[in-house]
Amino acid sequence: MSEPTLAVIGAGPAGLAATLAAATRGVRVRLIDSAQEAGGQFYRQPAAGLGAGRPQALHHQWRTWEKLRDGLTTHVRAGRASHLTDHHVWFVERRGPAGLTVHALLGPEQEEPVEVRADAVLLATGGYEKVLPFPGWTLPGVVTAGGAQAMLKGGLVLPGRTAVVAGTGPLLLPVATGLAAAGATVAALVDSADPRAFVRRSRALAAEPGKVAEGARYAGELLRHRVRTLFHHTVVAAHGTERLEAVTVAALDRGGRARPGTRRRLACDTLAVGHGMLPHTDLAEALGCRVDGTDVYVDGEQRTDVPGVWAAGETTGIGGSALSLAEGHIAGRSIAARLAGRVPDPGEWAGVARxxxxxxxxxxxxxxxxxxxxxxxxxxxxxxxxxxCEEVPAGAVRSAVRELGAGDLRTVKLLTRAGMGWCQGRVCGPGIAGIAGCAESAGRRPFARPVPLGVLARAGESELQ
Incomplete structure (x- = not known):
């Protein structure tokens, strides 16, 4: 009787934790990822050819990464796991009452089809950045906060010499400190969060002292690098002709509006901006998994409501690497028990669950x-x-709502073409929803990425056992 097989999609913290937990318990694991190296966005590694002498300087929790990396290497060498790099998953197919097939495109050109059959699938596809539009946000020099961090971690390059980091969310802290430590001048960290909101939720925040201490360390780094912090402020416009030259920021009043008389102009050649994260749910939705708002639903074992499909990490809700590791570990143990034909005892991972x-x-x-x-x-x-992608202005969206009666994102898309481009609304969707006054929700797409027609025609011919 052959060993049960698990396909893990995504080699970030959740995917790695699940791979190690399942492989240790006798499950044959196929870890499938689009990158050349494991780690996901959180543990993104520079290319070996760059010769980074101290890559750990760009990361925290480096020892955790080393344990995950070494554990994966051990399982691969023992034949309990395989790591399929540069595999871009575009669809997961259910085949009968049991068994699933993962469809991927191999290589930088993403033209060679690969199929991986498995008894169970774990979706650990992570999340992506949410960026809300403002005048000038399309200028060269305006990048996402995560994009700036990826350039630094993966390419060892700065996006510019003088940066403003803006938006909202905990990601802004490591981005600002990382850029400053690498030699950039960070003119300001502009966060729309109201400090009073931290006080109102102090009890919930204090329940995780390690996270509070981590935030304090970032605050200390900002002080050491003399980074000006502007809380309860927002970027209202970016300026430049050929590329970014400056941004205008303003203080916010209690109602969340730019307060008159508080605008100031900051010179910079880079604006790293982000407004939080959203889960990747394409594969889950194509499988028919339940999605609550923007998060894939899971039970206490990290199971979705589709038999044979688990989910862990940011795809079930944005919560950082520590939460992803916990969810991945629970999912891996649950999968191992279920594939062995037994009902798992939640007491086996009670501490991790707490x-x-x-x-x-x-x-x-x-x-x-x-x-x-x-x-x-x-x-x-x-x-x-x-x-x-489609060069649709905000005025067209507003006209579609006001004059043509569009009341949801799909209708706005049909009337204006907003969201019909390459990103299929992943980047612009939240902004369009806000301008149209529609509810923000996960988009339903048959495939997770564009697929050549030739690949569809040859589906079923290339299978990796």
């Missing part, structure tokens, strides 16, 4: 603190492009 619940409560409080300004759309002019 940590998971504390972290979920912590990040629920964090989400409430780091909410974008309520009235951010008032700063978006009708001329501001909100869909870059």
């Amino acid at each position: 940590g998971r619940e504390r972290l979920r409560a912590f990040f629920s409080a964090v989400d409430a603190v780091y909410a974008p300004p309520v009235h951010w759309t008032e700063q978006v002019t009708d001329e501001t492009v909100v869909c870059r």
Whole structure:
């Protein structure tokens, strides 16, 4: 009888933790990832050819990464796991009452089809950044906060010499400190969060003292590098002709509007901006998994409501690496037990589960603190492009709602083409929803990425056992 096989999609913290937990318990694991190296976005590694002497200087929790990396290497060498790099998963297919097939595209050109059959699948596809539009956000020099961090971690390059880091969310702290430590001048960290909101949720935040201490360390780094911090402020516009030259920021009033008389102009050649994160749910939705709001639903074992499919990490809700590790570990143990034909005892991971619940409560409080300004759309002019792919301005979206009666994102898309481009609304969707006054929700797409017609025609011919 052959060993049960688990396909893990995503080699970030959740995927790695699940791989190690399942492989240790006798499950044959196929770890499938689009990157050349394991680690995901959180543990993104520079290319070996760059010769980084101290890559750990760009990371915290380096020892945790080393344990995950070495554990994966041990299981691969023992034949209990295989790590499929540069595999871009575009669909997961259910085949009968048991068994699933993962469809991927191999290589940088993403033209060679690969199929991986498995008895169970874990979706550990992570999240992506949410960026809300504002006048000038399409200028060269404006990048996402995570994009700036990826350039630094993966390419060992700075996006510019003088940066403003802006938006809202805990990601801004490591981005600002990382850029400053690497030699950039960080003119300001501009966060729309209201410090009073931290006080109102102090009990929930204090339940995770390690996270509070981590934030304090970042604050100390900002002071050491003399980075000006502007809380309860927002970027209202970016300026430049050929590329970014400056940004205008303003203080926010209690209602979340830019306060008159508080605008100031900051010279910079880079704006790293982000307004939080959203889960990747494409594969889950294509499988028919339940999605609550923007998060994939899971039970206490990290199982979705689709038989044979588990999910862990940011795809079930944004919560950072520690929560992803906990969810991945629980999922891996649950999968191993279920594939062995037994009902797992939750007591086996009771300590990890308690940590998971504390972290979920912590990040629920964090989400409430780091909410974008309520009235951010008032700063978006009708001329501001909100869909870059199709070059749709905000005025067209507003006209579709006001004059044509569009009441949801799908109708806005059909009337304006906003969201019909390469990103399929992943980047522009939240901004369009805000301007249209529609509910923000996960988009339903048949495939997780564009697929050549030739690959569809050859589906079923290339299978990796």
